[in-house]
Amino acid sequence: xxxxxxxxxxxxxxxxxxxxxxxxxxxxxxxxxxxxxxxxxxxxxxxxxxxxxxxxxxxxxxxxxxxxxxxxxxxxxxxxxxxxxxxxxxxxxxxxxxxxxxxxxxxxxxxxxxxxxxxxxxxxxxxxxxxxxxxxxxxxxxxxxxxxxxxxxxxxxxxxxxxxxxxxxxxxxxxxxxxxxxxxxxxxxxxxxxxxxxxxxxxxxxxxxxxxxxxxxxxxxxxxxxxxxxxxxxxxxxxxxxxxxxxxxxxxxxxxxxxxxxxxxxxxxxxxxxxxxxxxxxxxxxxxxxxxxxxxxxxxxxxxxxxxxxxxxxxxxxxxxxxxxxxxxxxxxxxxxxxxxxxxxxxxxxxxxxxxxxxxxxxxxxxxxxxxxxxxxxxxxxxxxxxxxxxxxxx
Ligand code: PLP
Numbered sequence: 001x002x003x004x005x006x007x008x009x010x011x012x013x014x015x016x017x018x019x020x021x022x023x024x025x026x027x028x029x030x031x032x033x034x035x036x037x038x039x040x041x042x043x044x045x046x047x048x049x050x051x052x053x054x055x056x057x058x059x060x061x062x063x064x065x066x067x068x069x070x071x072x073x074x075x076x077x078x079x080x081x082x083x084x085x086x087x088x089x090x091x092x093x094x095x096x097x098x099x100x101x102x103x104x105x106x107x108x109x110x111x112x113x114x115x116x117x118x119x120x121x122x123x124x125x126x127x128x129x130x131x132x133x134x135x136x137x138x139x140x141x142x143x144x145x146x147x148x149x150x151x152x153x154x155x156x157x158x159x160x161x162x163x164x165x166x167x168x169x170x171x172x173x174x175x176x177x178x179x180x181x182x183x184x185x186x187x188x189x190x191x192x193x194x195x196x197x198x199x200x201x202x203x204x205x206x207x208x209x210x211x212x213x214x215x216x217x218x219x220x221x222x223x224x225x226x227x228x229x230x231x232x233x234x235x236x237x238x239x240x241x242x243x244x245x246x247x248x249x250x251x252x253x254x255x256x257x258x259x260x261x262x263x264x265x266x267x268x269x270x271x272x273x274x275x276x277x278x279x280x281x282x283x284x285x286x287x288x289x290x291x292x293x294x295x296x297x298x299x300x301x302x303x304x305x306x307x308x309x310x311x312x313x314x315x316x317x318x319x320x321x322x323x324x325x326x327x328x329x330x331x332x333x334x335x336x337x338x339x340x341x342x343x344x345x346x347x348x349x350x351x352x353x354x355x356x357x358x359x360x361x362x363x364x365x366x367x368x369x370x371x372x373x374x375x376x377x378x379x380x381x382x383x384x385x386x387x388x389x390x391x392x393x394x395x
Pocket of ligand 1: 132180
């Protein structure tokens with residue numbers, strides 16, 4: 001009656017949503033102020049004032065026809081050009097509107113890319129553990145094999161592990177830096193090693209291996225260190241970007257795909273991206289927000305609260321003896337359970353109305369993920385609970 005494949009993908013429970021729904025019910029019972037809900041990655045800071053002012057300006061000064069209409073499939077030319085110019089100024093590139101395809105956020109960008117490049121069900125796309133759980137649904141949904149490569153103990157890319165997974169069917173390697181769930185930014189040398197290895201493997205198999213860079217957190221970084229701009233290092237890079245997190249617009253659905261001219265068969269890739277977006281029914285990215293992006297592409301996100309939360313949590317957890325990498329970006333902490341059982345850790349936290357997400361959905365069952373895009377007060381309240389939990393384990 002229905003597609004078995006879609007049924008199976010639809011029935012994969014989202015660990016994140018499950019905990020979030022549990023938290024919503026709990027909040028109805030005991031009051032939202034008493035639930036320390038660290039489950040979802042919904043930005044807690046509102047969209048920057050410039051975004052609000054631009055929306056106000058558009059809806060008061062323009063006719064609804066100007067901002068409610070269809071645009072061309074890749075998006076309004078001037079909006080795409082604004083994105084291209086912003087990238088050129090930051091990364092010394094020479095992009096124009098023909099390199100940018102505006103989308104309904106990173107999830108759309110990724111699905112469009114996967115559908116555009118997958119040629120057969122033998123094709124494989126490699127993802128590094130820990131990973132954003134929806135990757136599995138997206139990759140399998142678009143008809144390729146989902147292949148996992150474990151990261152090193154410090155959660156940076158393990159190039160030797162990755163290399164072992166590459167074979168004649170490898171279509172792409174997907175990376176995400178800053179990473180959800182670890183907050184790690186893959187260091188420059190790590191990326192350089194990846195690029196060397198991929199270039200070697202492309203030669204060996206005599207076909208392109210795409211590097212797909214999923215970058216919704218590019219702008220959410222706490223240190224000087226920022227993620228490498230991969231198209232400048234590896235020609236066959238495709239970037240999936242989103243303003244969901246950087247401009248706190250997750251419900252508005254706006255992002256882009258960058259197809260650099262240096263990518264092999266650039267013209268065909270861009271055409272296949274257009275075909276894929278059409279088949280998936282995206283039509284065009286939201287028209288009003290294409291206009292917002294044209295004006296706000298250079299606006300810096302306000303990440304002060306995330307940085308404060310990160311600092312409070314990280315120093316407290318390390319002092320208590322938890323194993324946790326210090327997130328350089330995004331707004332997640334990936335905490336190792338003291339008994340290496342992430343689910344047990346989350347269940348124990350629930351007893352104190354503190355909600356974390358078990359790491360198994362991210363491919364590492366020893367861990368739990370905490371989203372610190374919340375009010376700082378909640379982070380402060382959590383410290384005592386983490387101490388009680390550590391004492392329980394040490395008994
Ligand atoms: N990729 C990663 C790593 C994410 O964390 C998310 C959302 O949390 C997405 C993609 C999807 O983002 P978007 O809202 O832009 O579709």
